[in-house]
Each structure stands twice: as structure tokens, then as C-alpha cells.
Amino acid sequence: MPILPDEDFKDKLTFWVNGKRHVVLNPDPGVTLNEWLRSQRGLTGTKVMCREGGCGCCVVMVTHPDPTNGGACSYTLNSCLCPLCSVDGWSITTVEGLGGQKAGFHPIQRRLADFNGSQCGYCSPGMVLNMYGLLNKKPQPSQQEVENHFDGHICRCTGYRPILDAMKSFAADADPEKGGCIDIEDLDKHPCPNAGGTCNGASANGVNGTSAGPLRCRQNGISWYRPSSLGELYGLLEQHSQDRYKLVCGNTAAGVYKNDGPHTCLIDIKAVSDLYNCQPGPPLVVGSAVSLSTMVDFLQAGSDQSPFYNVLANHLRKVANVSVRNVSRLGCENA
Numbered sequence: 001m002p003i004l005p006d007e008d009f010k011d012k013l014t015f016w017v018n019g020k021r022h023v024v025l026n027p028d029p030g031v032t033l034n035e036w037l038r039s040q041r042g043l044t045g046t047k048v049m050c051r052e053g054g055c056g057c058c059v060v061m062v063t064h065p066d067p068t069n070g071g072a073c074s075y076t077l078n079s080c081l082c083p084l085c086s087v088d089g090w091s092i093t094t095v096e097g098l099g100g101q102k103a104g105f106h107p108i109q110r111r112l113a114d115f116n117g118s119q120c121g122y123c124s125p126g127m128v129l130n131m132y133g134l135l136n137k138k139p140q141p142s143q144q145e146v147e148n149h150f151d152g153h154i155c156r157c158t159g160y161r162p163i164l165d166a167m168k169s170f171a172a173d174a175d176p177e178k179g180g181c182i183d184i185e186d187l188d189k190h191p192c193p194n195a196g197g198t199c200n201g202a203s204a205n206g207v208n209g210t211s212a213g214p215l216r217c218r219q220n221g222i223s224w225y226r227p228s229s230l231g232e233l234y235g236l237l238e239q240h241s242q243d244r245y246k247l248v249c250g251n252t253a254a255g256v257y258k259n260d261g262p263h264t265c266l267i268d269i270k271a272v273s274d275l276y277n278c279q280p281g282p283p284l285v286v287g288s289a290v291s292l293s294t295m296v297d298f299l300q301a302g303s304d305q306s307p308f309y310n311v312l313a314n315h316l317r318k319v320a321n322v323s324v325r326n327v328s329r330l331g332c333e334n335a
């Protein structure tokens with residue numbers, strides 16, 4: 001396999017947070033998006049607690065190019081498990097980008113307050129971003145869908161009833177007197193304190209092709225590679241066959257296997273479009289980089305192909321929680 005020369009790799013990340021462009025040169029592969037947001041940018045609205053993908057207080061929304069078709073993908077993820085090196089070319093929305101006291105609150109923030117769904121407020125940004133992610137994907141969910149969507153969020157003080165009452169008030173089958181659905185047009189009509197004007201995660205300033213091409217960062221004895229094709233991936237595997245390397249996709253296993261490693265070489269395979277091949281079959285073919293959430297949607301859409309597809313989709317919905325499933329991949333699944 002061809003091994004790419006060093007000069008073919010870039011070592012600079014370019015990404016957008018709440019509409020503002022950031023450039024980071026050769027970041028430490030061990031730093032997470034959560035650590036960078038909070039300690040480097042002072043965006044402490046994104047909280048941190050378990051660092052295991054289990055409490056949801058660190059959830060942010062991301063938008064990035066779809067490796068299969070050049071379109072855009074938007075979803076929520078747990079920033080505590082997301083390596084900063086992953087976010088090249090991404091557009092990230094944190095709670096500060098949705099709204100605040102000075103710039104005006106987002107309708108989801110206001111609704112949570114109106115229903116007394118917040119006490120200490122530590123879980124609230126994650127709850128709000130999670131709901132934002134759902135409405136972005138499905139503007140008129142049912143109350144049951146809203147409840148199912150809050151499978152990865154912990155509140156230690158308010159209790160879940162007022163939080164779920166607030167979030168379910170956005171549902172299509174909720175009592176309109178409780179607030180009612182939000183118009184998709186209004187979902188992103190909110191002031192962005194950083195960029196000014198509206199801040200729209202889905203407008204995706206970052207989805208403009210800057211993430212194209214192979215990436216390499218090296219810090220503290222650890223190299224991070226992002227090959228952009230299967231050929232480059234095989235070349236890297238050959239080149240590093242004697243190293244302690246690990247493939248990285250959603251990096252959610254890091255929330256479970258904390259003592260995995262140490263690794264000297266991390267290879268991010270998310271940009272390899274060949275790993276996203278899906279065919280409804282039979283036989284069912286699913287690429288190893290397809291996220292569990294995408295797989296569930298895919299199985300549901302093709303449920304007429306086999307009675308087992310709905311069974312499999314229901315099983316996958318029981319793995320972890322929404323924001324983990326949005327990034328965790330079938331090829332890395334344990335059970």
C-alpha cells in the first residue's frame with residue numbers, strides 16, 4: 001500500500017464554535033472537545049461530570065460534512081468523549097450559541113424555566129441541547145419520542161417530571177395550551193452572542209470542505225492520523241504495524257474501558273467513505289463506520305425487507321443513549 005509522505009498531511013484544525021472560526025495548530029490528541037471549550041474558550045455552559053458519556057451534561061450539537069455524499073450531518077454528542085482532533089471542519093453549537101441572559105433565551109431554555117425544570121442548573125444546558133438536537137432532526141416529535149430521547153441525561157436535583165413536562169410540551173400531540181410546537185423557522189432564530197445575528201448549527205459554516213485531506217497531529221508521544229481514503233488507511237496500518245496503534249471512530253469505548261492503552265498512534269477512520277456502505281439486502285450490508293443511530297434509521301426505512309430489521313433496530317435502541325449512539329459505530333460494538 002502507498003505510504004503518504006509527511007508533507008501530504010496537514011496539522012491544523014479549522015472549525016467553528018457558535019459561528020466563530022477557530023484554528024488550532026497541532027493539538028494534543030489526548031485533549032477532548034469538552035476540555036478545550038471550557039478551559040481554552042471559557043465556554044463553561046457546556047458542563048462536565050462523569051466523563052463517561054453517561055450523564056449528558058456535556059452534550060453539544062455538531063454539524064459536519066457527510067463523508068458519503070458531501071451533504072451535512074447534524075447531531076448531538078457527548079463532548080467529554082470527543083477528541084478535539086476529530087472536529088476539523090465541524091461546526092459546533094454550545095448552549096452559549098443558543099441564547100442567554102444578555103442575548104435573549106432560546107425557546108427551549110425559556111420553556112424549561114417556565115416549567116420549573118431547573119434548580120442548580122448543572123444539567124440544564126445538556127437537556128436543552130439534547131432537545132435542540134431532537135427538534136433539529138424531527139420538528140414535530142410525539143411525547144413518547146421526546147421521553148425516549150432523554151435516555152442519557154441525569155438531573156440530581158429537579159427531578160425528571162418538570163423537565164420532561166417542559167420538553168414534551170413541544171410535541172405534536174401535546175396540549176397546545178402548554179406552549180405547543182416550535183416552528184422550524186424559529187428553532188434557529190435566536191441571537192448568537194459570538195457571531196452576532198443568528199446562530200445556526202445547521203447553517204454549518206464549517207461544512208465547506210476544509211476537513212478534506214489527511215490530517216496528522218503529534219503531541220506528547222502520541223500521533224493522531226485522519227486518513228481520507230481506504231488506501232491511505234491501509235498505508236498507515238502498514239507503516240504503524242509495529243506501534244501501539246488504535247483505530248478511533250466515535251471514541252465512546254473510552255467511556256467504558258478507561259485503562260485501554262497506552263497507544264502511541266490513533267487513527268481516526270471517520271473520513272473513509274468506503275466504511276459507510278449500506279445495502280438493505282438481503283443480505284444486509286452495513287459499513288463498520290455507520291453510527292448506531294444511522295443504522296436504526298436505516299433498518300426502520302428497510303423494515304419491509306425482513307421481519308428481523310425492526311427487532312434489530314429495537315435492540316440497538318437499548319445500547320447506551322442517544323448522544324452515544326449518534327457517534328458509536330457498529331464495527332466497534334461489543335454486545
Ligand SMILES: Cc1cc2nc3c(=O)[nH]c(=O)nc-3n(C[C@H](O)[C@H](O)[C@H](O)COP(=O)(O)OP(=O)(O)OC[C@H]3O[C@@H](n4cnc5c(N)ncnc54)[C@H](O)[C@@H]3O)c2cc1C
Pocket residue numbers: 052053054246247248249250251252253254255256269275288289318319320321324327328329330331332333334335
Ligand atoms: C454510556 C455508554 C454506554 C454504553 N453502552 C453500551 C451497550 O449497551 N452495549 C455495547 O455493546 N456497548 C456499549 N457502550 C460501548 C460503546 O459505545 C460501543 O462499543 C460502541 O459501539 C463503540 O463505538 P465507537 O465508534 O465509539 O468505538 P471507538 O471507541 O472509536 O473504538 C472502540 C474499539 O473499536 C475499534 N474500532 C474502531 N473502528 C473500527 C472499525 N471500523 N472496525 C473494527 N474495529 C474498529 C477501535 O480500535 C477500538 O479498539 C457504551 C458506551 C458508553 C459511553
Ligand code: FES
Pocket residue numbers: 047048049050051052053054055056057058059078079080081
Ligand atoms: S460528562 Fe457525563 S456524559 Fe460527558
Ligand code: FES
Pocket residue numbers: 117118119120121122123124154155156157158
Ligand atoms: S437542576 Fe441540578 S442537576 Fe438538574
